[in-house]
Amino acid sequence: MSTAEFSGTGTAEDPWVLFTPSLGSQIQMHRDEGHDPPILVCTVGKTVLHYDLRIIDDLHQMLKERGDWIELGNADEQKPASEGTVEAWARSEDNPVGGWYGLKKGLRGRVGNYVPPVLEALGLAEVEHNARGNRMRAL
Numbered sequence: 001m002s003t004a005e006f007s008g009t010g011t012a013e014d015p016w017v018l019f020t021p022s023l024g025s026q027i028q029m030h031r032d033e034g035h036d037p038p039i040l041v042c043t044v045g046k047t048v049l050h051y052d053l054r055i056i057d058d059l060h061q062m063l064k065e066r067g068d069w070i071e072l073g074n075a076d077e078q079k080p081a082s083e084g085t086v087e088a089w090a091r092s093e094d095n096p097v098g099g100w101y102g103l104k105k106g107l108r109g110r111v112g113n114y115v116p117p118v119l120e121a122l123g124l125a126e127v128e129h130n131a132r133g134n135r136m137r138a139l
Contacts, residue, residue, distance in 0.1 A: 005019070006018045006019070006117070006120075006121045008028075008030075010029065010030050010031050010118075010121075011030055011031065012030050012032065012041075014030075015028040015029055015030040015041075015043070016028065016029045016030065016117075016118065016121055018117040018118065018121060019117060020113050020114070020117065021072060021113065021116055021117065021127050021128065021129055021130075021134040021136075022129065022130065022131055022132070022134065023129050024131075025044065027042060027043065027044050027114055027117070028042070028043040029041065029042050029043075029114070029117075029118050031053060032053075033053065035050075037052055037053065037054075038052075038053035038054075039051060039052065039053050039103060040052070040053050040055060040056065040115070040118065042114045044114070047107070048104075049102065049104060049107045049110065049114065050102070050103040050104050050107075051101045051102055051103065051111065051114075051115060052097055052101045052103060054096065054097060054101070055090065055101040055111070055115055056115075056118060056119065056122070056124070058095065058096045058097070058101075059086065059089075059090075059115060059119060059125075060119060060124045060125065060138060061096075062089060062095075063119075063125055063136065063137055063138035064138040066137075066138075067137075067138075068137060069135040069136070069137045070084070070085065070086055070089075070135060070136060070137065071084065071085045071086070071112075071133065071134070071135050072085060072086045072087065072112035072113070072116055072127075072134050072135060072136060073085025073086055073087030073088060073112040074087055074110060074112040074113040075087050075109050075110070075112070076109045076110060077100075077102065077105075077106060077107065077108040077109035077110075078106075078109075079109070081109070081112075085112060086111060086112045086115070086116065086136065087109065087110075087111055087112035090102070090111035090112070090115070091108075091109075091111075101115075116134075116136045119136070120136075123139060124138065124139060125137060125138055125139055126139055
């Protein structure tokens with residue numbers, strides 16, 4: 001399994017230029033540690049999403065605890081997330097933030113599509129790159 005290509009350092013001036021797990025769409029991500037709370041900013045075309053920056057460490061920790069592959073899932077905020085997926089975990093009241101990692105009402109979903117490439121770029125996780133049904137696991 002190959003790692004997707006990416007560039008950038010993850011700052012606002014030099015965002016990570018990544019691809020969704022299916023490799024179908026380019027996204028830009030960067031950390032904004034000056035925001036309260038610190039956020040992970042995701043730009044997809046003209047749409048900008050914000051995730052609590054803790055998601056990087058918290059998702060990595062959850063993956064390590066699971067110790068195996070976990071389906072990404074991918075759903076808009078308005079749609080239910082499939083049980084047992086990264087997407088469902090990122091909305092669960094049982095996760096470390098007690099609910100949504102997405103911070104912009106109406107755009108809080110799609111964690112399973114946009115956050116895994118960051119963990120892959122940071123060398124924290126392995127992500128599959130199939131057309132559908134991708135999974136990830138901790139490294």
